[in-house]
Amino acid sequence: MKIVIIGSGNVAYHLSKAFDAEKIEISQVFGRNEKALEAISSELGIPFSTSELQDADFYLICVNDDSVREVSKLITKKNCLVAHTSGSLPKEILEGNYRKASFYPLQTFSKTKRLDYGKIPFFVEAENQEDEILLKNFAEKISENVMVSNYEKRKYIHLTAVFSCNFVNHLFSRAKEISDAQEIPFHYFLPLIEETVEKIHNIEPKLAQTGPAVRNDTRILEIHEKLINDDEQLKIYKTINESIKKMYEL
């Protein structure tokens, strides 16, 4: 089976590496950025091209969401499988007379960082069972966390990630505003943050909740509301405390 990876960014690099580590041969990496392709090619010994897309059985499109449709049109072959790697696009975004699929790794990739691919969840979707099994098998060689999921389900996966990662990072930003204003080094809070994440590996987050709201400690809640002098911080403070009280029926 001939496999071509399209793209030269972080997703293309890491998936090429993950496939390579599992002895799944990649015939070509194809893209526009010659320098980036050359780097992948020389590290993993995969041929690359910026102009001639090789004939293959499986094309894996690893480009930005905005470019997926355009790139998918480059594949003129009919009897082949094409998958994109986006969490927020349906497989129907792909334009061509081939079998369409999605192969979505839930992780932020950066070029320099080494990742333990075995823990990265993969969500796969195909038009027929044979392709689905094929994609599942590829994903399961790389990772222990593989799930079939359609576009509808991927939306919820993305939403969960927004709450548990994007929003969490924003809370770190707002927390740092508070500590910066008091000249308290924000890195002092990192051990406690790590502990917060460590805990939910062993216990449901709902059972791990601590802090003034879940204790219904109105003295502290009032002190804090008076301390905060930023509108957005205050809105977040009130909204999340209300949500905590609702969750625990306080």
Place this chain on the structure above:
Amino acid sequence: MKIVIIGSGNVAYHLSKAFDAEKIEISQVFGRNEKALEAISSELGIPFSTSELQDADFYLICVNDDSVREVSKLITKKNCLVAHTSGSLPKEILEGNYRKASFYPLQTFSKTKRLDYGKIPFFVEAENQEDEILLKNFAEKISENVMVSNYEKRKYIHLTAVFSCNFVNHLFSRAKEISDAQEIPFHYFLPLIEETVEKIHNIEPKLAQTGPAVRNDTRILEIHEKLINDDEQLKIYKTINESIKKMYEL
């Protein structure tokens, strides 16, 4: 210098252990829970009592916020230093004719978990410089992150911890509601969560922000708002996205 630790819970245990590891001798652990005291005593070879508080130069009160005042009255000695370990109480909560102080480790302690004490921030406060230096020295033997901070500053420390830990945990709870409803295992999100925390060790959280709001991706924001069918989730979703847009002036 004779040191007595009052309390038999997790803070008492871990601070006894941290002092012991730095060869700072503790003369007694004192408290009500004989079994817990016995455990500390046998592990660290420190005498314990439930009835007779030893004469000492420094008493470290490691009990719940609600009990600090009552416990502080047990110390009838005059020429000594007494510190509580609470982040949200002033040192004046202590009732007695002794020198009052606070010695606050910013960490969630659990009995079973081994902790790297060297990274735990300690915030200390005393009535005079001599005591302050003494407490700083103790803290600096244990940890590399030590800061003098009064009650006013401790309030902001606590507030920062609420945003970066308590609220973060609540976002995990809400995220898990979403993934549970779709039968997506929540542990699939742990690698991404770890990556989110890992990132802010090297880069400002404000610069690490990703997700639809910071990209001002109205398509995704609308999709998500339609997906959410819980009032509290929706309030959080809107509030934090608004806050992100304000922060990045979108």
